[in-house]
Amino acid sequence: MAALHPPKHETFDPTAKTNTDPKGFVRQVETYRTTDFGLYMDRFADHREFDRLQSWLLPAFGLRVSIFHYRPGHERDQRLYLDIGEFTGPDTDGRWHSEDWYLDLIDRPGRGLELEDVDELFDAHAAGLLPREPAEAAVHIATRTMVGAAAHGNDVQAWLASEGAALTWDLR
Template identity: 60%
Template sequence: MTVHPPKREVFDVPAMTNTDNKGFVRPVEEYRETPYGLYMSRSADHPRFHHLESWLLPSLGLRANIFHFTDGYRSDQRLYLDVGRFHGPDSRGRWHAVDWYLDLVDVPGSDLALIDVDEVFAAHAAGLLTTAEATEATEVAVTALTGAAAAGDIQTWLDAQVGGRLDWRSGP
């Protein structure tokens, strides 16, 4: 398995841009800052999806995403959650994300799925993720999995954790 460093992104609210881990800067249609996180909505130049919505939720260690897929790609997926460290705004009004490899996939009618566990172990073995970070990533994922199971679904659990409703452009 080829292991890559943790993916890092910058969400530049004043500039209305999102810089991905490869350095590509994309315009953002909407940013919304709340006491519990940052919402972003932007178009995407990806062959599988044309629009991306994300909520950075620092206190939960999660980034919740809705990918608006093109026809024929994962039409059953509702939410995709990245586990990592999310924080902001910094002194320049920017938010930052570090993806710790683990992901949760929400498909209606199925249990919330945890994926990329092998990547966490490979990154830790390669020295790209500390033991503390790998442990925290695991704890975040387990908390979300058990919370979603107890609440009935991940969206209900997320809403309860932030004390409100995570609003999406088209609903989760």
């Protein structure tokens, strides 16, 4: 069981080319790209398990879709990692913001999306850290995403493209 914590917030600043993580660490971003459906970010990571992070913030879908580039010895069989929450931007200063609503989906080759951290969502709601409306929205977003991906051969990117959000990734 994960430690109980409030929703995690993150800031994405394309003008300054920075990403401020939930702990307040500011990291330089190599690439930001804005489209009519979201914000793409590509940055180096100083994490012991991965050295690069690529993400799409998709406000209309309530999703952050990420590719983690794992270091040797830490590889995982996941293609994509999807955070569920509220993603907004740009604000009047050009920044984008995220609030993570605990639930995550893991996209692994040859399988349907796997839902994780249901316990965290319920614990946070029970502790008053996440009101009922966003908790319910998180479940609806996860369900819609899982059903959409399943209808497209368990391909979440094909589903997103069919909904007008064709994700492109910088090759590394």
